[in-house]
Amino acid sequence: MRNVAIVGAGMTAFGEHFDLGIKDLIPMAYAECVANVDKGISKSEVQAVWFGELTTTDGSPAAILADTLDLTGIPVTRVENACATGNDAIRNGVLAIASGAYDVVLVVGADKVRETATNATFWEWAGLTRDTAWDYPLGLVAPANFALHVTRYLHESPATKEHMAMVAVKNHFHALNNPKAQLRFEITVEQALVAPIIADPFGLYDCTPQSDGAAAVILAAEDVVDRYTDSPVWVRGVGLGMDRVMHQHKSDMTTFPPTVRAAKAAMSMAGLTPRDVDVAEVHDCFTGVELISYEDLGFASRFEAYKLVEGREHYVGGSIPINPSGGLKAKGHPPGATGVAQCYELFNQLRGEAENQVDGARVGLAHNIGGPTAVSAVTILSSDKS
């Protein structure tokens, strides 16, 4: 496969954008992305688009993106894969360039969660995203769904609710410096532990907020990268992993096989190991999911994620800084945008331009997990081409 790099990235602030529609958020992310291409890029150089959109369900998303960005002359494909949508959209863009069909591809992720096309509430919408035969009768909307896993994880591992709280505290702390983050305030472990319960064992501060937002990256084939920047960020690996939908079919609730599969595929493609990763954006839709993911991604041994937390290794300055952006927990989580926004953060990290810069970061990993814990996408980026 020919090599592919990110040559520009941008994102909107994540938040409750009641005053902005998805047709506003997409151009905002695109404009910043283009402005961040060092040597400039004209719209006519973009040859195809992959668009990650999950929840907005407002008309024909691909056509709306093409129209909104005045890109009706090129193909636009919508990719949807639950909360793994963003990184799967990037994966599809990378494969398309690797095929030789295109040299320059735009990947956009966007969602409006705080208002939906149907004017349904978020939870009405969330209920409808569940399989009607398998999940819906069990009430397995996202918090309940992930709570089943984390309850068992807390039972089998030495990790406690305090460790979960320490993840929330860390992500809120990181978000303080991120002007794009939705929740820019510090919290304490004590505050997290006494917060109202959302779905046991998750209190309010264990949960990502509901967010609107958009993010965009421009991918370029190695043959043309020099036209756009002297500091590209190479896409070294992409991986997508699946699992069974029904929880009664999952053989072990304390690990997410989709993450293991996606990470294995991406690492194999990159020729790298978890030890090579300097910084990661991990899908912390719930704090306990970040803990389990440390293990699934190979950053910690089985049931030892809590050790990273106790050693503060997951902070910027630690051995494996996780979510320097603030993560889904504090930066926010518009599902289609989330994975693309993770790659925006890593683009800045690997160019040494991030707000919470990880010194000397050369390899970054972005991770999503979604649906009924049934899909995960992992992207591995590096300042080194190989």
Added chain:
Amino acid sequence: MRNVAIVGAGMTAFGEHFDLGIKDLIPMAYAECVANVDKGISKSEVQAVWFGELTTTDGSPAAILADTLDLTGIPVTRVENACATGNDAIRNGVLAIASGAYDVVLVVGADKVRETATNATFWEWAGLTRDTAWDYPLGLVAPANFALHVTRYLHESPATKEHMAMVAVKNHFHALNNPKAQLRFEITVEQALVAPIIADPFGLYDCTPQSDGAAAVILAAEDVVDRYTDSPVWVRGVGLGMDRVMHQHKSDMTTFPPTVRAAKAAMSMAGLTPRDVDVAEVHDCFTGVELISYEDLGFASRFEAYKLVEGREHYVGGSIPINPSGGLKAKGHPPGATGVAQCYELFNQLRGEAENQVDGARVGLAHNIGGPTAVSAVTILSSDKS
């Protein structure tokens, strides 16, 4: 780009499958697809899946496909692009193989239109697929949307409602021999002309039925095609074209620019011209759309589609047989499945195995148009590798 071929194809009957869910329809199409691989294929040889699904919105479609087919060990991406979903899913599968990442890819298209996850009626669902700011206030669900175009087309071209009726008569006639078709009965021009009006100028027989169904194809890289068949059908070209969403922004209502763009891209990739096409499956969601598409695809000159109809050139046996399967009009139209099912028909045609066989067919074209006439996908297949 390395060459890609279809080595197996299958589909369910299209119809009102009130007794079957999407979890039944997907395995049925997959089973027939696998059975049609001449030299056999084991599930473990499939390396990735692209899934086209538009309307069912039942949980996480990609995860449900992976679970239903017991393919949780490989990546599954859902592609959605309005009624162009099926052929865009094939396009994505082709690009993925061309990239070198995979040698064998499954593409499935499926939808349940007659029952939706929300238990909403079809038209409630159809309303929600419209952009809420741009289309919804205008009531532009599909028949109204396409009727605006065809009304103008009938005004500017010599074509009449009789020509539209003759398209319906032809597609019903072709469907008679197709055991998978939903509407297997002949109609007359007179019947069509006096049928109840759905959205002027479309009467009942100008409109596709609402359908449930699934279709599947297996794509293989040229390097491994011989393992599976000695009669592959090569994917010579894929194209995807977009347009503006709002009708007041369309400069000419008598042509569909997305089709022109998608066809140009696919023809260019294939190194072929419209004259090379021996048989085509054209997106006849409404009869007038089939007429306009003859011109957009290059089978007829501007405003001269009616001449093909009057000369019966669009029948099997004519110079450019269109929709030997019965088309959307009489075979049925489960949107996500439609494009994949078109390629199933062409797979059979180009191997000389179709029910309404076009003698000596070597090049076939599949065409979708969808959304607010804002997206089109075209796939060009051939029994010849180059």
